[in-house]
Amino acid sequence: MSLKLPGSDYGVAEHAHRYSRVARLMPHAEWDAHYELVASIEALKRKRNAVVLAHNYQRPEIFHGVADVQGDSLALARWAAQSEADVVVMCGVHFMAETVKLLAPDRTVLIPDAQAGCSLADSITAEDVLAMRARHPGAPVVCYVNTSAAVKAASDISCTSANAVQVVESLGTPEVIFVPDQYLAAYVAARTRVRIHAWRGRCEVHERFTGDQVRDYQQLTKAFVLAHPECPEDVQQAADYVGSTSGMIDALHRHRPARAVLITECSMSDNVCSAFPETEFVRPCNLCPHMQRITLQNIRDCLQRMTSEIEIPRTFDIAARRTVQSMLELDGARRA
16 A cells, blocks of 8 residues: 655644634634644645654644644554655554564654653563563463563464454464453453463553443443453453554444443543444543653654654564564454
């Protein structure tokens, strides 16, 4: 697939048109205050032949204002690999930018803030994976895509929250090592007969939610509750639906609830609400401090200066790429 960049200049009319995407979230004056930065970013994108990718957890002015593509981290990386852009700006956290670089090694990949990390990815190292292998000899390692390139290189295959069960079962082994998220591991273990040896990593945002909160939302608001599998097990058990960010969006399309609660990073509710005008989104607001490091200002700055470029060390880039591509090949075979 060949994906070309838009060539039209960004002006006041286009800025006003994009406001419809965020009209439920902010007054017109607040949106207009972003005009100068958005117009500057659009001009730099044309100059650099660049695309801006925005994860579902990004601020609305980024997600709707300057992103060429929005979605989950793997979908964004796959899109970047097929685009004609010379430069890719990943508005997300560091492991996401690394995944883009793994799948698009010939592109210049930038992250607006190099310090945008991830508590879950930071919970495990390649050495930890090797120690798990020593404790469970012969068991293959499945690593969640929310890991560093070094951890991916030490693993056998990657997975997402959407395909984790299928990846685990594809290995054809009685047991697997699953890293790093203990709650996603529990979600998988409840849906397969494969024995799961889990690392005890957690996302600092998702672990703040509780099952009691979910039950309170259901009782007080009669809302349809959708939870991410990175949430604790009591949250998953209480929710009406459990799945990935893309799965949540699909479920909203299917159910079209009058009220909905997304038990995940709260920017996602802001970003999807315009697609569901008939649904009232009740927002339990847990913001990811790492995602919030990305701003219009530092997107502009990184495109101006071409700073914070992502490089994967040669010592493990091939092994890390193989881990992600093995998952993609499995996905392709399953869909064929």
